[in-house]
Amino acid sequence: MPKKVLIVDDRLESLWKCAELFRERGFEIMTCRQSEKALGLFDQYRPDVVLLDIKMPGKDGFEILKEIREKDRRVCVVMLSALGDSETVVQAMKLGADNFAEKSTDPEKVLIVVEKELKQKEMEMEIAFLKAEQGIGPLGVDHIIGQSEAIRKVKESVLSYANNDLPVLLTGESGVGKDLVAGAIHNESSRSGKPFTNLLCPGITPTLFEAELFGFERGAFTDAYKARKGIIESAGGGTILLNEIVEIPSHVQAKLLLILQTGVYMRVGGEGKTIHSKARFIAATNADVRDALRTKRLREDLFFRLNAAPIEIPPLRERREDISFLAQHFIRVESRKIARSEVELSGKSMDFLVDYDWPGNVRELETLMRAVVAGGSEDVIMGRAFITRDMKAGKENGLGSRLKDAIRKETESIEKQMIAQALHRFGGSRKQAAEYLGISYRSLLFKMKGYSLRDELPSVQ
Numbered sequence: 001m002p003k004k005v006l007i008v009d010d011r012l013e014s015l016w017k018c019a020e021l022f023r024e025r026g027f028e029i030m031t032c033r034q035s036e037k038a039l040g041l042f043d044q045y046r047p048d049v050v051l052l053d054i055k056m057p058g059k060d061g062f063e064i065l066k067e068i069r070e071k072d073r074r075v076c077v078v079m080l081s082a083l084g085d086s087e088t089v090v091q092a093m094k095l096g097a098d099n100f101a102e103k104s105t106d107p108e109k110v111l112i113v114v115e116k117e118l119k120q121k122e123m124e125m126e127i128a129f130l131k132a133e134q135g136i137g138p139l140g141v142d143h144i145i146g147q148s149e150a151i152r153k154v155k156e157s158v159l160s161y162a163n164n165d166l167p168v169l170l171t172g173e174s175g176v177g178k179d180l181v182a183g184a185i186h187n188e189s190s191r192s193g194k195p196f197t198n199l200l201c202p203g204i205t206p207t208l209f210e211a212e213l214f215g216f217e218r219g220a221f222t223d224a225y226k227a228r229k230g231i232i233e234s235a236g237g238g239t240i241l242l243n244e245i246v247e248i249p250s251h252v253q254a255k256l257l258l259i260l261q262t263g264v265y266m267r268v269g270g271e272g273k274t275i276h277s278k279a280r281f282i283a284a285t286n287a288d289v290r291d292a293l294r295t296k297r298l299r300e301d302l303f304f305r306l307n308a309a310p311i312e313i314p315p316l317r318e319r320r321e322d323i324s325f326l327a328q329h330f331i332r333v334e335s336r337k338i339a340r341s342e343v344e345l346s347g348k349s350m351d352f353l354v355d356y357d358w359p360g361n362v363r364e365l366e367t368l369m370r371a372v373v374a375g376g377s378e379d380v381i382m383g384r385a386f387i388t389r390d391m392k393a394g395k396e397n398g399l400g401s402r403l404k405d406a407i408r409k410e411t412e413s414i415e416k417q418m419i420a421q422a423l424h425r426f427g428g429s430r431k432q433a434a435e436y437l438g439i440s441y442r443s444l445l446f447k448m449k450g451y452s453l454r455d456e457l458p459s460v461q
């Protein structure tokens with residue numbers, strides 16, 4: 001995809017020169033001559049790079065830079081300065097510009113600066129990615145893949161909540177990306193150098209949970225031979241993600257609310273000795289929040305506090321336009337992990353992926369793509385398509401398992417026959433047979449093995 005560049009400059013000549021050169025080099029360009037309109041265009045167009053003239057009538061480049069940085073800490077902003085205007089340049093860099101270029105000279109120089117900055121950003125992303133892969137840290141907002149309106153909104157919320165300290169409530173079905181989004185909020189915030197603690201709440205007994213979270217003093221309970229810090233204390237000024245908040249016992253939810261309101265809590269057995277928490281809290285749940293409130297699994301007061309900064313991530317089936325991007329993303333990532341060349345998905349596979357309902361959401365898609373990469377072919381997708389179609393047909397028509405069995409056997413028999421015929425037709429050449437059948441060489445071998453067609457050239461009537 002071409003990178004998008006927004007050029008804001010009131011001078012027509014320099015604007016055009018720049019636009020022309022960038023367009024020639026394959027960038028997508030949006031130009032803006034009236035600085036008042038720059039921010040609106042930025043919101044609409046969501047560029048990868050902003051070229052910003054400093055001196056403009058009306059709003060100047062500094063003001064626009066500040067406003068852009070409030071919205072987006074990552075977008076590449078290059079200031080266009082007049083010759084020898086070093087002081088203003090220093091000021092722009094302090095306000096968060098990535099670099100500057102002198103616009104009165106050759107626009108080629110502007111292009112070099114932009115390309116360098118983009119490369120730098122790419123490298124930073126790569127490093128962040130490698131770190132996250134090795135469990136060193138969470139990923140930033142750029143790693144949330146998807147072009148849907150819903151994901152665009154999620155990313156916007158991530159960036160705006162990253163800059164304040166409100167507790168966040170993340171909701172959405174299992175596998176929609178709540179952990180990923182929580183990590184991104186942490187990563188984009190000023191806490192990114194501090195620990196990110198991902199706490200799985202279910203399964204821990206209530207007493208242990210309190211001890212884990214708040215820490216305990218010596219003698220607080222039978223096995224407490226020594227005082228110990230809790231997760232909140234160890235997290236320092238970092239971020240704590242409380243997974244499945246509705247599973248936390250009600251009285252602990254009340255203590256959490258107190259921390260959110262006052263920043264103060266006590267260790268178990270440490271009554272009277274208050275501790276100040278500096279951590280930021282993010283709560284997540286895949287439960288239906290309204291139902292959890294009704295059944296009192298989630299305290300209403302805690303909910304209201306958390307809901308000041310809500311992020312709801314819709315299920316994948318409600319944002320199908322994200323599927324192809326995600327599928328390709330996972331293929332790229334997984335292939336890179338095991339140093340394999342990337343499998344290309346056919347239109348037929350993609351149609352299935354987009355039509356399928358993904359009850360396990362993005363996690364299910366990720367797992368399927370992992371299987372595609374490991375198997376080196378898209379056969380597993382067709383296999384899944386077959387089973388899904390079969391199940392649907394079974395459900396819709398009320399087909400019994402015997403009938404389904406018969407359909408499967410019939411399909412297999414046709415497939416076996418077609419393979420045998422193709423092999424016969426091309427004198428046993430597997431490569432040609434695979435091409436003729438429109439399947440990959442690997443999948444032909446796989447099927448031949450399954451149908452015991454491997455060693456003999458079958459005779460066909």
Ligand SMILES: Nc1ncnc2c1ncn2[C@@H]1O[C@H](COP(=O)(O)OP(=O)(O)OP(=O)(O)O)[C@@H](O)[C@H]1O
Binds near residue numbers: 144145173174176181
């Ligand atoms: N938009 C996305 N872009 C890239 N990867 C994604 C996206 N959404 C989810 N994933 C990936 O899908 C997997 C599942 O996501 P995650 O663990 O964040 O889901 P979850 O909502 O926390 O699920 P659960 O409720 O089961 O804890 C992860 O590997 C995550 O990185």
Ligand SMILES: [Mg+2]
Binds near residue numbers: 179
């Ligand atoms: Mg999760």
